[in-house]
Amino acid sequence: MLDSATRDMDVIVIGSGAAGLSAALAAHEAGAERILVAEAEGIVGGSSRLSGGLMMGAGTRYQRAQGIEDDWEALFHDYMTLNMWQVEAGVVERLTQRAGAAVEWLGDLGVEFYDQLVFGGDETKPRVHCPIGRGQAVIDVLTRHCRDRGIEIALGQRVDRLLVEDGEVTGIAVGDDTITAGSVIVASGGFGASEQKRSEYFPSVFDTGWSYYIGADGARGDAIDFTRGVNAQLTGFDRGLRLLHTDFDKMYEAYIPGWLTLINRHGHRFCNETAPYGIMDGLLKAQGDSAFAIFDHRSLVEATELGVARYKQQIPGSTKRQSPHWNLDVIDLMLKEGKVHKRDTLAELAESIHVPVGALEATVERINEFASAGEDRDYVKDPKFLEPISDGPFYAVEVRPATCCFTAFGVRIDRDAQVLDENGRVISGLYAAGEVCGGVIGPRYVGSGNSYGNCVTMGRVAGQSAAAHAH
Ligand SMILES: Cc1cc2nc3c(=O)[nH]c(=O)nc-3n(C[C@H](O)[C@H](O)[C@H](O)COP(=O)(O)OP(=O)(O)OC[C@H]3O[C@@H](n4cnc5c(N)ncnc54)[C@H](O)[C@@H]3O)c2cc1C
Numbered sequence: 001m002l003d004s005a006t007r008d009m010d011v012i013v014i015g016s017g018a019a020g021l022s023a024a025l026a027a028h029e030a031g032a033e034r035i036l037v038a039e040a041e042g043i044v045g046g047s048s049r050l051s052g053g054l055m056m057g058a059g060t061r062y063q064r065a066q067g068i069e070d071d072w073e074a075l076f077h078d079y080m081t082l083n084m085w086q087v088e089a090g091v092v093e094r095l096t097q098r099a100g101a102a103v104e105w106l107g108d109l110g111v112e113f114y115d116q117l118v119f120g121g122d123e124t125k126p127r128v129h130c131p132i133g134r135g136q137a138v139i140d141v142l143t144r145h146c147r148d149r150g151i152e153i154a155l156g157q158r159v160d161r162l163l164v165e166d167g168e169v170t171g172i173a174v175g176d177d178t179i180t181a182g183s184v185i186v187a188s189g190g191f192g193a194s195e196q197k198r199s200e201y202f203p204s205v206f207d208t209g210w211s212y213y214i215g216a217d218g219a220r221g222d223a224i225d226f227t228r229g230v231n232a233q234l235t236g237f238d239r240g241l242r243l244l245h246t247d248f249d250k251m252y253e254a255y256i257p258g259w260l261t262l263i264n265r266h267g268h269r270f271c272n273e274t275a276p277y278g279i280m281d282g283l284l285k286a287q288g289d290s291a292f293a294i295f296d297h298r299s300l301v302e303a304t305e306l307g308v309a310r311y312k313q314q315i316p317g318s319t320k321r322q323s324p325h326w327n328l329d330v331i332d333l334m335l336k337e338g339k340v341h342k343r344d345t346l347a348e349l350a351e352s353i354h355v356p357v358g359a360l361e362a363t364v365e366r367i368n369e370f371a372s373a374g375e376d377r378d379y380v381k382d383p384k385f386l387e388p389i390s391d392g393p394f395y396a397v398e399v400r401p402a403t404c405c406f407t408a409f410g411v412r413i414d415r416d417a418q419v420l421d422e423n424g425r426v427i428s429g430l431y432a433a434g435e436v437c438g439g440v441i442g443p444r445y446v447g448s449g450n451s452y453g454n455c456v457t458m459g460r461v462a463g464q465s466a467a468a469h470a471h
Contacts, residue, residue, distance in 0.1 A: 001429060001469070002170050002180050009181040010470040011463070012172055013037045014159045014223070017046030017216075018053075018135070019434025019455035019462075020187035021142035022102075024151050025109075026463025027185075032470055035151045036179065038172060040158035040218050044143050046189050047215035047406065047435070048455065051135030052315065054128050055456065056120050056449035057103035058096065062113055062129055070125045072096045078123045082278075083442030088235075091440050094415040095457050102457040103129050110141045114316035120449040121276040128449035130316045135452070159188070161226055162430070169230060169429035182470025183429050185462045186419070187455075190240070190407035190435040191221025201409040202240050208289050210247045210402035223411060223436045230430060231421045232411045236438025239408035241445045242281045242401035246293075246325050248334050252403045254448075255311040256280075257326050258385030259303055260293040261367055262399070267350065267359030269367065272379040274312035278445030284401040291399050292353055293326075294364075298391040304328040310385065315448075331395065341396040349394045364389045406451055408441035417462035429469060433462040 004010065010032040013020045016039040024037050043049075058075035076096040080089065107113065112133075117126040131137050146153060163171035163178055171180035191197035192213035197220070199206040213219075224234065243252055256262075258274045264287045271283045284291060303310065309323035324330070334340045343349040350360040370376045371386040411432045412420045419430040434455040441450060 001168060001182055004182065007180040007182055008171070009034045009036045009179060011035045011183050011185065011466045012179060012181040013185045013187055014172060015039065015046060015186070015188035016044045016153055017187060017189055017434060017455065018048035018138060018142070018452055019459035020185070021139065021146055022456045022459030023185045023187055023433055023463035023466070024146055025142060025149070026460040027467040028149050028151060030464045030467035032467040037146065037151060037153045038157040038159050038174065039153060039155050040222070041216070042155050044153060044155070045136070045139040046218055048452070049136045049139040050216060051452060052448065053131040053135035053138045053452055054118070054120065054315070054448040055103055055131070056128050056446065056453040057099040058127050059100045060103050060129065062103065063117060063127060066115065066117060068117065068125055070127055072100060074125065075099065075123070075127060079446050082122060082444045082446055087442040088412070088439040090415040091413060094461060095440065095454055098461065099453045099457045102453070102460055105460070106138060106141070106456060109145055111138050116316045118313055118315055118448070119276070120447045121278045121445065123446070132317065134317070159222065159226060162230055164230055167428065169427060183431060183466035185466050186223050186227065186411065186430070186432040186436050187434050187459060187462070188223045188436050189219045190215065190410070191219060191224060192240070192404045192407050193217050193219045194221050197221040197224065198404060198407070202238055202404065202407050204238050204285065204289070205240065205242045205402065205404045208400040208402040210245055210400050211404055212250050212402065213404045214252050215406060219435070227411055227419070230427050232427060233420050233422050233424065234410060234438060235412045236409040236441065239438070239441060239443060241278065241405040241447070243277055243403035243405055244280060244284065244399045245402040246397055246399055247339060247402070248325055248330060251324050252405070253323060253325055256293065256399070257303065257310045257323050258312055258381065259299055259310050259387045260295055260326065261389065262291045262293055263355065263360070263363055264291055265355060267355035267363055269363050269378060272381045274381055274385060278447055281401050282444055289400055292396045293399055294349070294389060294394065294396045295387070296389045296391050296395070297393050299387045299389070300328055300331060300395065312382070339397070342393050344392050346394055349396055353396045406435055408435070408438060410436045410438040412439050413437050416465045417458055418465060431462040431466045433458040
């Protein structure tokens with residue numbers, strides 16, 4: 001390692017999202033003095049500033065204040081089970097052990113959270129913390145603390161190479177400019193903004209044919225390229241979060257309203273329509289990544305007049321909003337564009353969407369029985385969402401899991417956030433955290449809150465490890 005007198009910096013962080021800024025602050029708290037955050041774009045915050053900023057964490061003071069008893073072991077268990085153990089268990093153990101403390105650390109720095117906690121996915125206890133002011137507020141607080149501590153944030157610096165000496169990472173390069181450091185932390189986010197990388201590393205979103213990305217422009221997956229020079233191991237192929245998309249516009253809707261009924265190409269219902277979105281992604285995969293939402297005119301009019309989307313869960317701060325897609329105005333508009341099927345009879349609707357007439361009619365009969373009995377005997381949807389499909393005209397809209405929210409293929413790390421090489425050995429001087437990493441987010445997203453929780457928590461771990469190495 002370059003000694004502290006000859007190197008430019010103690011720690012360099014690549015990327016100024018939640019992972020990068022948390023890493024920089026944690027490195028400073030752990031004793032590193034000269035810290036640089038190199039940011040490619042002209043603005044701080046990456047996808048983290050666009051994000052809801054919802055963050056999972058167990059055993060926090062915020063949970064206790066609401067009388068919620070929880071601990072990291074329960075979170076670890078839920079996380080591992082939901083992901084069928086197809087994640088890096090050692091990293092997930094560290095993440096779940098420290099996620100609660102990371103939420104409280106943000107609180108100590110000045111991030112305010114709503115009192116109400118929400119369910120991120122399928123866990124048994126609400127453990128998702130909702131910041132007032134969403135992800136931007138978290139970034140603002142982290143940025144302020146970085147600047148107060150003299151941590152330099154250099155904008156417009158797109159790192160394209162790592163410096164290496166005797167097998168050890170010793171700095172970064174932006175074109176011909178080089179800067180040396182005791183440790184380098186990669187926190188440059190995902191690759192959703194690169195269509196080419198989406199098609200190569202996240203084909204299940206790309207192959208839907210409607211794929212589009214909702215995160216920051218800077219998420220081009222540069223780290224996949226520049227860590228090749230040090231033979232970093234990549235893992236988590238074809239993982240990330242896909243949200244259901246109507247192809248009406250490029251506006252995402254994380255949940256679908258509970259009053260809709262989903263059917264597959266055989267005309268059958270296949271799920272509880274209010275399933276958490278991390279789980280809905282997998283449910284759609286099992287149906288060949290396409291389904292139809294069906295409903296009748298009466299339900300559409302009622303949903304429109306209600307004026308508020310009927311989601312299973314309302315996130316604090318985003319309550320009392322109409323669904324951006326499932327209302328009369330938008331459906332009428334999309335009908336004219338040929339993206340909505342509207343027919344007077346179910347038989348005509350079935351023909352229009354190429355599903356068997358008998359199956360569609362039977363599915364509708366069954367949902368109507370459930371609605372009048374007040375019990376969904378097939379998929380146990382909360383009866384308050386059960387709507388009969390009885391008054392024509394009838395509608396069908398195709399949905400595909402095509403909205404790419406974030407990506408989860410990237411460099412492999414160990415529990416101390418050290419990057420591993422292709423053989424599984426630690427690459428000295430190189431650390432990583434956040435969306436740039438693979439193996440932490442699994443085949444089933446445990447979110448809302450999984451990704452941001454990973455960024456802040458493992459960002460702090462990376463900062464501490466990098467500071468200790470640079471010491
Ligand atoms: C709309 C939206 C809502 C979301 N809501 C939630 C939520 O509520 N909860 C949750 O858990 N997750 C949520 N997510 C996902 C989550 O916010 C992101 O996965 C997470 O914030 C990524 O953080 P990061 O620090 O790893 O990367 P980013 O925040 O993307 O930061 C990476 C930074 O690195 C920079 N960079 C890239 N390449 C280079 C380079 N070569 N040199 C220098 N800098 C570079 C980028 O410009 C960027 O600023 C949401 C995502 C989106 C898009």
